[in-house]
Amino acid sequence: MAVLEVKNVSFRYGNGPWILKDVSMEVEQGERVVILGPSGYGKSTLAKIIAGYLDPLSGKVLWNNHDLPQNCFCPIQLIYQHPEKALNPRWKMKKSLFEAGEPSEEVLSQVGIKEKWYDRWPNELSGGELQRFCVARVLKPKTRLLIADEMTTMLDALNQAHIWNFILEYAEKHGMSIIAITHNKFLAEKLATRIISIPDINHIEANQDDL
Numbered sequence: 001m002a003v004l005e006v007k008n009v010s011f012r013y014g015n016g017p018w019i020l021k022d023v024s025m026e027v028e029q030g031e032r033v034v035i036l037g038p039s040g041y042g043k044s045t046l047a048k049i050i051a052g053y054l055d056p057l058s059g060k061v062l063w064n065n066h067d068l069p070q071n072c073f074c075p076i077q078l079i080y081q082h083p084e085k086a087l088n089p090r091w092k093m094k095k096s097l098f099e100a101g102e103p104s105e106e107v108l109s110q111v112g113i114k115e116k117w118y119d120r121w122p123n124e125l126s127g128g129e130l131q132r133f134c135v136a137r138v139l140k141p142k143t144r145l146l147i148a149d150e151m152t153t154m155l156d157a158l159n160q161a162h163i164w165n166f167i168l169e170y171a172e173k174h175g176m177s178i179i180a181i182t183h184n185k186f187l188a189e190k191l192a193t194r195i196i197s198i199p200d201i202n203h204i205e206a207n208q209d210d211l
């Protein structure tokens with residue numbers, strides 16, 4: 001049974017061009033779906049709609065046959081492409097990390113979080129270090145679908161591989177589903193139980209300026 005159903009979703013920003021047109025996809029429990037596609041095709045926009053940060057102009061997103069739950073820890077958690085935009089600049093790292101409860105010791109050590117970073121502001125860490133925080137704060141059993149949008153691009157290949165191996169192990173253990181957005185075909189082959197190409201599901205012409 002599909003845990004996530006995206007049904008005929010269309011979206012544009014304001015009066016701008018259509019970014020998503022009639023997009024439908026499903027994800028089953030424990031599935032690892034990779035979305036591949038060139039930039040400008042609306043991958044990040046779709047990720048934000050699935051996670052409930054943006055409302056579709058038409059169509060809908062169903063989680064276990066219902067609308068996304070509001071005002072509680074969302075079972076769908078998004079790791080943004082740009083970690084510096086995802087973290088509240090007025091919160092020290094510890095507050096962001098513990099926002100939805102304390103991460104396990106295993107998560108902290110496997111994701112490579114150092115306690116000496118807790119007392120820093122987001123602008124006092126590197127992109128890769130911020131990305132580690134963004135991963136650690138959502139690796140919780142109550143996260144049922146993790147959306148990773150170009151997540152580890154700021155980490156070197158070795159750390160990227162280590163973090164992904166741990167996420168896969170964690171997801172398997174907890175029956176968590178994954179949507180990963182990436183340009184990296186090698187990563188996609190390694191991760192995916194299924195690969196979706198966004199131009200195949202998004203019925204628009206891409207914004208040529210961005211290609």
Ligand SMILES: Nc1ncnc2c1ncn2[C@@H]1O[C@H](COP(=O)(O)OP(=O)(O)O)[C@@H](O)[C@H]1O
Pocket residue numbers: 013016019038039040041042043044045046207210
């Ligand atoms: N907040 C926004 N306001 C207006 N246009 C946006 C906004 N965010 C993204 N876009 C535009 O939407 C299109 C798709 O962007 P995005 O979803 O980030 O694509 P992708 O992740 O596939 O590169 C791009 O043309 C981008 O410029």
Ligand SMILES: [Mg+2]
Pocket residue numbers: 043044045081149150
């Ligand atoms: Mg993107």
